[in-house]
Amino acid sequence: MRSRSPNLTPAQLAGLLERLPDIVWRYRVQPTPGFDYVSPSVFALTGYTPEDHYADPDLGRRIAHPDDAPLIEATLAAPDANATVMIRWRHRSGATFATEQRITAVRDATGAVVALEGVGRPVMDGERRYQMQAGDLVIDLATHRVLVDGRVVELTPAEHRILAQLAATDGPVSAEALAARLWGAEHPGGTRVVQVHVSNLRRKLEPDPRFPRRLVTHRGVGYALARGAD
Numbered sequence: 001m002r003s004r005s006p007n008l009t010p011a012q013l014a015g016l017l018e019r020l021p022d023i024v025w026r027y028r029v030q031p032t033p034g035f036d037y038v039s040p041s042v043f044a045l046t047g048y049t050p051e052d053h054y055a056d057p058d059l060g061r062r063i064a065h066p067d068d069a070p071l072i073e074a075t076l077a078a079p080d081a082n083a084t085v086m087i088r089w090r091h092r093s094g095a096t097f098a099t100e101q102r103i104t105a106v107r108d109a110t111g112a113v114v115a116l117e118g119v120g121r122p123v124m125d126g127e128r129r130y131q132m133q134a135g136d137l138v139i140d141l142a143t144h145r146v147l148v149d150g151r152v153v154e155l156t157p158a159e160h161r162i163l164a165q166l167a168a169t170d171g172p173v174s175a176e177a178l179a180a181r182l183w184g185a186e187h188p189g190g191t192r193v194v195q196v197h198v199s200n201l202r203r204k205l206e207p208d209p210r211f212p213r214r215l216v217t218h219r220g221v222g223y224a225l226a227r228g229a230d
Helices: 010-019 042-046 050-055 059-063 066-077 157-167 175-183 191-205
Strands: 023-028 034-038 084-090 096-107 113-122 131-134 137-140 145-148 151-154 215-218 222-225
Touching (some): 023 042, 034 050, 042 050, 050 059, 066 084, 137 157, 175 191, 191 215
Antiparallel strands (some): 023 034, 084 096, 131 137, 145 151, 215 222
């Protein structure tokens, strides 16, 4: 029986990577260091977008826990000897979390390392998870879930990133800023996509979505998470 082609279109591949909670990345070592690719899931875990990483080749080093900086340098110098490493990072909000990084070296015809490719998986520390809280919402950044007054609610990756952005921001965020921050300024649909996701979030999070008290709208300004919802 003839097997199906395993080839994916760029759009299908992007959609698959967007649904993964793990961070998938490719770091170019030569000729000029920098990130060739970072999956969208990086934002939920670190508070920094793929675009932040593309603009700053040293961002990964800067947000690493200071005690783990030598391990990063050792991995860059000898990736084959550090194919699996556990590294701690500092979220934009200041919290610390860890990932297990599985790394593959990409070499040119001469055997020189030209890039590193990796998958970073959030690491649980016993019963502790990496979480953010706003009012009675607890957002679990490692599992794409939210606890609403103790009830577990499953989120899509897009919903998860919107909540994480709002939880990390004091005050309302405009739909335009959310769209640009999470998907890039050229994302098709823009603010309309944000509005659809917010509507879906309210159906999941609010007792009555017509009168939201957790994910609220500030008219003419944007959306915010209520910090003292009861």
